[in-house]
Amino acid sequence: MAANGENPANGRPIEDGFIRIRNVTKCFGDFTAVDDVSLDIGKGELFSILGGSGCGKSTLLRMLAGFEVPTAGSIEIDGQDVTALPPYERPVNMMFQSYALFPHMTVEKNIAYGLVKDGAAKSVIAARVDEMLSLVQLGDFRKRKPAQLSGGQRQRVALARALIKKPKVLLLDEPLAALDKKLREHTQFELTGIQYETGITFVVVTHDQEEAMTLSNRIAVMNKGRFHQVGTPKEVYEFPQSRFVAEFIGTINTFKGRVTAVEEERVVVACEAAGCDLVALGRHLLGVGDEVEIAVRPEKIFVSKEEPPDDGGVRLQGVVDDLGYLGNRSLYRVKLPGGKVVQVSSQNRRRSVTRFLEWQDRVWITWQPLSAVVLVD
Amino acid sequence: MNRVNAHRRDLVWQNIAIATPYLWLLLFFLVPFAIILKISLADPVIAQPPFTPAFDDAGRLDLTFDSFTFLLTDKLYAITYLRSVVMAVIATLLCLAIGFPMAYGIARAREEVRGLLLLLIVLPFWISFLLRVYAWMGLMNNHGAINNVLLALGIIDAPLQLMYTDFAVFVGLTYSYLPFMILPLYATLERMDPDLVEAAQDLGASSTRAFWDITWPLARPGVIAGCLLVFIPAIGEYVIPYLLGGPDSLLIGRVLFDEFFANRDWPLASAVAVVLLLLLVVPIVFLQRNQARDEEGAA
Amino acid sequence: MKKSGRFSLTMLAFGYAFLYVPLVLVVVYSFNDSRIATIWGGFSTRWYGELLRNDQVLDAAWLSLRIAATSATLATILGTMAGLALARFGRFRGRTLFSGMITSPMVMPEVITGLSLLLLFVSLQQLTGWPGQRGFSTITIAHTTFSMAYVAVIVRSRLAAMDESLEEAAMDLGGRPLRVVFDITLPLIAPAMTAGWLLAFTLSLDDLVIASFVSGPGSSTLPMYIFSKVKLGVSPDINALATLIIAFVSVGVLAAWLATRRRA
Numbered sequence: 001m002a003a004n005g006e007n008p009a010n011g012r013p014i015e016d017g018f019i020r021i022r023n024v025t026k027c028f029g030d031f032t033a034v035d036d037v038s039l040d041i042g043k044g045e046l047f048s049i050l051g052g053s054g055c056g057k058s059t060l061l062r063m064l065a066g067f068e069v070p071t072a073g074s075i076e077i078d079g080q081d082v083t084a085l086p087p088y089e090r091p092v093n094m095m096f097q098s099y100a101l102f103p104h105m106t107v108e109k110n111i112a113y114g115l116v117k118d119g120a121a122k123s124v125i126a127a128r129v130d131e132m133l134s135l136v137q138l139g140d141f142r143k144r145k146p147a148q149l150s151g152g153q154r155q156r157v158a159l160a161r162a163l164i165k166k167p168k169v170l171l172l173d174e175p176l177a178a179l180d181k182k183l184r185e186h187t188q189f190e191l192t193g194i195q196y197e198t199g200i201t202f203v204v205v206t207h208d209q210e211e212a213m214t215l216s217n218r219i220a221v222m223n224k225g226r227f228h229q230v231g232t233p234k235e236v237y238e239f240p241q242s243r244f245v246a247e248f249i250g251t252i253n254t255f256k257g258r259v260t261a262v263e264e265e266r267v268v269v270a271c272e273a274a275g276c277d278l279v280a281l282g283r284h285l286l287g288v289g290d291e292v293e294i295a296v297r298p299e300k301i302f303v304s305k306e307e308p309p310d311d312g313g314v315r316l317q318g319v320v321d322d323l324g325y326l327g328n329r330s331l332y333r334v335k336l337p338g339g340k341v342v343q344v345s346s347q348n349r350r351r352s353v354t355r356f357l358e359w360q361d362r363v364w365i366t367w368q369p370l371s372a373v374v375l376v377d
Numbered sequence: 378m379n380r381v382n383a384h385r386r387d388l389v390w391q392n393i394a395i396a397t398p399y400l401w402l403l404l405f406f407l408v409p410f411a412i413i414l415k416i417s418l419a420d421p422v423i424a425q426p427p428f429t430p431a432f433d434d435a436g437r438l439d440l441t442f443d444s445f446t447f448l449l450t451d452k453l454y455a456i457t458y459l460r461s462v463v464m465a466v467i468a469t470l471l472c473l474a475i476g477f478p479m480a481y482g483i484a485r486a487r488e489e490v491r492g493l494l495l496l497l498i499v500l501p502f503w504i505s506f507l508l509r510v511y512a513w514m515g516l517m518n519n520h521g522a523i524n525n526v527l528l529a530l531g532i533i534d535a536p537l538q539l540m541y542t543d544f545a546v547f548v549g550l551t552y553s554y555l556p557f558m559i560l561p562l563y564a565t566l567e568r569m570d571p572d573l574v575e576a577a578q579d580l581g582a583s584s585t586r587a588f589w590d591i592t593w594p595l596a597r598p599g600v601i602a603g604c605l606l607v608f609i610p611a612i613g614e615y616v617i618p619y620l621l622g623g624p625d626s627l628l629i630g631r632v633l634f635d636e637f638f639a640n641r642d643w644p645l646a647s648a649v650a651v652v653l654l655l656l657l658v659v660p661i662v663f664l665q666r667n668q669a670r671d672e673e674g675a676a
Numbered sequence: 677m678k679k680s681g682r683f684s685l686t687m688l689a690f691g692y693a694f695l696y697v698p699l700v701l702v703v704v705y706s707f708n709d710s711r712i713a714t715i716w717g718g719f720s721t722r723w724y725g726e727l728l729r730n731d732q733v734l735d736a737a738w739l740s741l742r743i744a745a746t747s748a749t750l751a752t753i754l755g756t757m758a759g760l761a762l763a764r765f766g767r768f769r770g771r772t773l774f775s776g777m778i779t780s781p782m783v784m785p786e787v788i789t790g791l792s793l794l795l796l797f798v799s800l801q802q803l804t805g806w807p808g809q810r811g812f813s814t815i816t817i818a819h820t821t822f823s824m825a826y827v828a829v830i831v832r833s834r835l836a837a838m839d840e841s842l843e844e845a846a847m848d849l850g851g852r853p854l855r856v857v858f859d860i861t862l863p864l865i866a867p868a869m870t871a872g873w874l875l876a877f878t879l880s881l882d883d884l885v886i887a888s889f890v891s892g893p894g895s896s897t898l899p900m901y902i903f904s905k906v907k908l909g910v911s912p913d914i915n916a917l918a919t920l921i922i923a924f925v926s927v928g929v930l931a932a933w934l935a936t937r938r939r940a
Contacts, residue, residue, distance in 0.1 A: 067575055087578040094579045100572035104594050113590075114580035161580065387854040391765055398758040398824065399770070402777040405821040409792030412799055426798050479691040482684035494688070496933050501695055503925045506882050507899050507906070508918040512698035515705060515910045520715065522701055552694065606783070613785025615885050620906060630787045634885075637791060647795070650788045661783050665776070 018043035024073030033059040035225035048204045048212040051222035061205045065094045093167040097174040099158035101146040108142040114165040132160040152183050172204045209249045221245045243375045246295045255294045273340035280372035293375040298345035300371035313368045320361045417647035428643045444648035461629040465611040468550035472607045476558035484566035502556050545621035558603040565599030598671045605664040706915035723916040740898040747819035748876035755827025763835035781822040790889030793818045810892030818890045819880040827872030834868035
């Protein structure tokens with residue numbers, strides 16, 4: 001995987017195993033929040049942990065920060081075992097989801113807090129605060145209190161405060177969740193820019209798959225205290241290894257079926273809902289007769305009124321059940337004769353006021369075997 | 378036209394709604410203070426009522442500062458005022474020392490139990506104040522529960538004299554006014570984002586440091602409100618020192634009561650009240666300012 | 677983190693013990709057969725019987741309840757008006773003095789309030805002949821004065837938390853200001869008024885010092901009666917009385933709490 005190669009986010013080589021999480025488990029009473037998790041994060045990576053609420057991602061982050069002690073397992077950062085180290089002795093800083101800016105201190109005092117606690121010299125603190133203020137472009141606001149700042153400005157103060165001690169790792173808890181959509185897009189690029197400039201390892205926790213995809217060079221998808229898949233955004237999106245990952249990231253069509261033949265890299269699956277055999281790329285050890293699911297992303301499916309040529313791909317016939325115009329693309333829900341509804345997303349390449357397809361149109365949908373993946377579990 | 382009349386009638390009602398409580402308070406709250414002030418400037422006489430009128434028979438203003446001069450020259454009163462202030466300060470600090478950790482504990486408790494914990498703080502408040510003080514009489518008696526337990530455990534050989542001491546008064550004051558400390562403290566602590574303390578720890582502050590840097594300054598409106606809500610009533614307290622304190626532990630509330638009822642020196646009792654009020658004007662105004670600022674901050 | 681958790685847990689346990697152990701002991705000793713209240717002489721309910729046969733207690737309790745109900749009702753009416761005036765009627769002349777007078781009775785030491793009201797009643801009697809006798813009416817007025825402040829503060833903060841657009845919507849739909857107060861505002865602040873009434877009722881039942889000042893000979897409230905007995909030391913029938921009050925209040929408050937919790 002990418003961990004051993006180049007960091008796609010900033011082009012620097014990644015040292016493997018900068019953060020080593022080994023068999024970490026965390027229980028609260030009977031509830032297991034994090035269940036025997038192991039993970040390596042490289043130096044300089046912008047790594048995201050993605051999952052729904054209650055999946056254990058925040059607990060994992062809090063264990064990295066030192067607010068929770070693992071029930072079992074160990075955490076190493078840059079060769080140092082930090083498993084039982086209190087938060088104030090770790091080379092790690094955190095940006096809180098609520099930002100947790102101290103309301104009674106000015107922007108300047110908030111940013112300086114970490115260095116003041118370390119007993120740094122006054123001149124050093126002043127110089128670093130200036131540096132941080134210019135990094136986040138808040139020089140004019142240094143004497144303001146947090147209540148007098150906008151949401152985006154607060155987020156940048158929180159970032160500057162967490163970066164001033166030059167931590168080995170910066171933890172970001174839902175860094176963009178409190179911002180509105182436009183600001184979020186802008187801030188995403190700002191964050192990656194700052195990560196590139198500082199070279200600090202970022203670990204982001206988020207429930208927003210889009211945020212994870214655009215920010216990070218690697219993603220771990222988490223559910224019920226376990227990792228389902230760890231990989232680059234592309235790997236996770238194009239080659240989901242489980243039904244959970246496939247459905248959590250983007251939308252996907254799935255077809256239940258039984259394996260009838262296993263070829264070198266392909267499997268053939270008999271699928272009742274589709275009314276024919278489906279072929280897909282199989283990366284698993286499967287046998288004939290196994291129950292599996294075939295999954296295809298909506299944008300991998302083509303829709304047309306005319307019968308397409310048979311080029312070895314999957315060809316199905318159906319009726320347009322519903323459609324929606326989104327500007328850059330259109331969404332279609334195509335109903336197959338067996339009742340199964342398939343989602344199709346198609347780019348609107350040509351400008352036209354009339355619709356290319358209408359409700360109840362009889363259409364063909366097709367996709368290439370390479371576009372489909374096999375999901376087990 | 379009809380609508381305009383209706384509107385005018387509404388305004389009349391609105392004015393009545395303002396004027397009724399206004400007049401009530403003027404008559405039963407403000408005027409009495411004027412009377413206290415007037416009587417404090419009169420001479421005591423053996424009559425009914427036992428003071429000289431403000432205007433003599435010839436209609437001339439007849440005021441005297443005798444009561445105030447007496448208050449200021451007799452050392453006993455100065456000592457009593459000072460004792461009352463010191464006792465109230467100590468009781469306030471005791472309430473803070475016990476109340477702060479409790480309020481913090483409740484504010485950080487799980488949400489399901491928080492309501493019940495708060496209810497248990499308020500519940501004694503609904504039970505008669507007098508009876509709660511009385512409960513300690515049974516506890517601190519020479520043959521009371523505390524002495525019995527200590528004797529049974531062999532920690533002491535003879536009963537401790539707990540009742541009728543300053544210690545008993547402190548216990549009584551702390552016990553009675555603890556809810557007044559906890560409730561405003563809880564209100565500010567509950568509003569505080571727990572992330573703030575974690576953020577401070579994350580940036581290198583130990584738990585103790587984080588408390589003094591973050592929790593304490595942010596809890597200050599609650600601390601101020603709680604302290605004043607305990608201090609102000611404690612300073613004029615009558616029942617607790619009467620029931621639990623020793624006969625020689627004079628506090629200003631009791632002096633006022635005795636001056637009025639036992640000695641029937643109304644002008645002197647009024648003067649005691651005026652001086653006490655002057656003493657309390659600063660903390661009372663401070664409390665109201667603090668509360669107004671806190672309300673603005675919360676809004 | 678762990679350590680501070682344990683610390684605050686210990687403090688909570690200690691604090692609640694401090695609040696409740698004295699009350700529990702009073703309840704236990706109320707069932708003590710011995711006349712000397714601090715020595716255990718076996719289980720008995722005789723003090724409850726004696727309490728209920730004591731006319732002085734019953735008269736005092738009846739007077740206290742009448743005063744509490746009357747003054748709480750008056751305080752709720754006046755306090756609600758005052759709360760409305762402060763929260764909704766905008767600026768009017770003398771508003772600062774008004775809001776100062778509303779909050780001051782709450783923090784005024786009881787001895788001062790009591791003394792000042794007594795002096796007022798004495799002066800009024802000299803001037804107008806009223807009140808001829810101090811008792812029910814004077815105590816009720818005194819209690820109304822300080823407890824209306826609590827009602828006003830509760831009502832005012834409820835109104836401040838309440839969305840003014842509800843009333844604006846009603847006016848937009850053609851309701852005149854006064855109608856809106858009765859149709860919209862009062863029903864919405866009814867819970868605050870109830871809480872205020874209950875608080876005023878309790879405060880009245882609780883008061884000893886002010887009542888001692890403004891009552892006349894022959895009319896003593898329940899706290900005054902208790903005080904006159906307790907002055908002489910611990911007494912078993914007062915234990916029984918305290919137990920009845922503790923039981924009544926605990927059941928009432930817990931029931932109210934459960935009721936509001938179920939609704940929420």
